[in-house]
Amino acid sequence: MIPPEFLSDLATQQGVSKSELAALKLGLAGYSTADIGEQLGISGDAARKRLSEVYQKFGIAGRGPVKLTKLQQLLVTRYQEALEKGTAVKAAELEQVDWGNAPDVSVFYGRTAELEQLERWIIQDRYRLLALYGISGIGKTTLSVKLTQRLQPHFEKIFWRSLYYAPLLQDLLIELTTFLHGSPLDPALATVSEQMDWVMDYLQHHRCLLVLNGLESFSRKGDLAGSYQPNYENYSQWIHLVGTVPHQSCVVTTSQEKLGEVAYLEGQTLPVGSFKLRGLELEQAKAILQNKGLTGEDKWQYLVDGYRGNPMMLKLVAETIKEVFGGNVGDFLDTSLFTRDIHNFIERIFDRVSDLERQILYILAEQNDGLSFKQLQTQLSSINAQDLMSALSSLRQRSLIEHVDQGFILPPVIKEVTQQIMVSEA
Numbered sequence: 001m002i003p004p005e006f007l008s009d010l011a012t013q014q015g016v017s018k019s020e021l022a023a024l025k026l027g028l029a030g031y032s033t034a035d036i037g038e039q040l041g042i043s044g045d046a047a048r049k050r051l052s053e054v055y056q057k058f059g060i061a062g063r064g065p066v067k068l069t070k071l072q073q074l075l076v077t078r079y080q081e082a083l084e085k086g087t088a089v090k091a092a093e094l095e096q097v098d099w100g101n102a103p104d105v106s107v108f109y110g111r112t113a114e115l116e117q118l119e120r121w122i123i124q125d126r127y128r129l130l131a132l133y134g135i136s137g138i139g140k141t142t143l144s145v146k147l148t149q150r151l152q153p154h155f156e157k158i159f160w161r162s163l164y165y166a167p168l169l170q171d172l173l174i175e176l177t178t179f180l181h182g183s184p185l186d187p188a189l190a191t192v193s194e195q196m197d198w199v200m201d202y203l204q205h206h207r208c209l210l211v212l213n214g215l216e217s218f219s220r221k222g223d224l225a226g227s228y229q230p231n232y233e234n235y236s237q238w239i240h241l242v243g244t245v246p247h248q249s250c251v252v253t254t255s256q257e258k259l260g261e262v263a264y265l266e267g268q269t270l271p272v273g274s275f276k277l278r279g280l281e282l283e284q285a286k287a288i289l290q291n292k293g294l295t296g297e298d299k300w301q302y303l304v305d306g307y308r309g310n311p312m313m314l315k316l317v318a319e320t321i322k323e324v325f326g327g328n329v330g331d332f333l334d335t336s337l338f339t340r341d342i343h344n345f346i347e348r349i350f351d352r353v354s355d356l357e358r359q360i361l362y363i364l365a366e367q368n369d370g371l372s373f374k375q376l377q378t379q380l381s382s383i384n385a386q387d388l389m390s391a392l393s394s395l396r397q398r399s400l401i402e403h404v405d406q407g408f409i410l411p412p413v414i415k416e417v418t419q420q421i422m423v424s425e426a
């Protein structure tokens with residue numbers, strides 16, 4: 001709302017120091033003093049002191065949180081006055097954030113630990129490439145938007161894009177360079193590699209956050225996780241470049257499968273990493289069911305666990321429970337664990353897997369306990385060990401199988417849907 005330049009100018013006029021300004025920006029972005037301390041590498045007390053200096057310099061009296069609200073009001077008033085006098089530029093004209101078609105994330109539960117860890121990686125550890133992955137519906141897109149909102153004060157420019165429509169890299173780079181440059185680039189820099197160079201140079205000289213959402217749009221269906229469709233392989237090169245060449249920006253990707261480029265680079269002490277997003281915790285998942293007006297609360301835990309806290313699947317199933325069972329989860333569970341919508345949702349995920357992965361899913365769906373690698377090998381005697389290993393690791397990267405003490409198992413809802421598919425194919 002208030003452009004950072006305006007805020008810095010005004011704060012400087014009031015005698016606010018650079019370090020106090022940094023604390024103020026985080027405070028305005030909604031961080032607690034403890035979080036501000038952590039982000040700035042000082043104690044929570046020191047952060048509180050800096051903020052109280054700021055309040056004093058702006059002549060704000062009062063107690064605790066009220067002071068921040070008062071200061072916010074004061075800043076808005078000053079900004080509006082400056083706009084009227086023509087001494088400030090409208091925030092929109094500065095346009096430092098391009099949200100693309102990012103979804104609204106105002107309904108958002110939990111994820112505190114995830115946000116903290118991701119912020120630590122990006123702010124303190126200065127990760128330059130971070131790949132968020134997890135099964136469809138688990139909340140990657142939502143989390144990436146929330147994360148971006150929270151990181152806003154730390155970056156000069158932010159570019160958030162969904163890749164659902166699978167843009168070619170050259171088309172995405174035109175949008176990106178136009179945004180970063182403020183106007184289209186010189187047409188002489190037309191090739192993809194020239195544009196990539198320009199972007200890398202920009203990322204080296206400016207601190208930018210680029211979020212690329214839904215990279216699975218580029219992966220080849222029916223192949224192991226992490227393979228690219230023809231015409232999209234240059235994304236892989238670009239991601240590799242972003243991870244290996246030093247720069248001061250951060251690129252965050254989300255995808256349904258773990259990115260091979262990142263798996264390869266992480267752990268080499270490079271500031272590169274991947275983060276597997278799991279389901280919501282019980283309480284937060286229950287909040288979704290509550291929001292949908294469901295009843296039969298003693299059975300909610302069973303439902304949430306069956307769906308491994310997947311918010312999308314829980315929303316889908318809750319809709320049917322409401323319509324058919326008047327919202328009673330117990331009555332629904334007496335009948336089935338899943339609905340037609342869920343079946344279709346999971347089939348779309350299965351569409352992506354290879355033949356061998358599907359065979360493994362079918363075998364695991366018939367087991368009550370986990371199967372070890374050796375046991376699977378016995379059942380799939382015509383498959384060589386290397387292919388079996390790749391297929392299992394691909395299934396894990398897609399979050400379709402889990403590993404417990406006894407071996408590999410399917411999450412409950414995946415298991416039941418797989419069994420139904422097997423029956424219909426028999």
Ligand SMILES: Nc1ncnc2c1ncn2[C@@H]1O[C@H](COP(=O)(O)OP(=O)(O)OP(=O)(O)O)[C@@H](O)[C@H]1O
Nearest residue numbers: 107108109135136137138139140141142256311312
């Ligand atoms: N923390 C959360 N609190 C409340 N609702 C959530 C949360 N995370 C996700 N959701 C809801 O769950 C649904 C799926 O989330 P989202 O679209 O982020 O999943 P995704 O992992 O990006 O899925 P896909 O891989 O299919 O793109 C959305 O309707 C979203 O609003």
Ligand SMILES: [Mg+2]
Nearest residue numbers: 140141142214
């Ligand atoms: Mg998504």
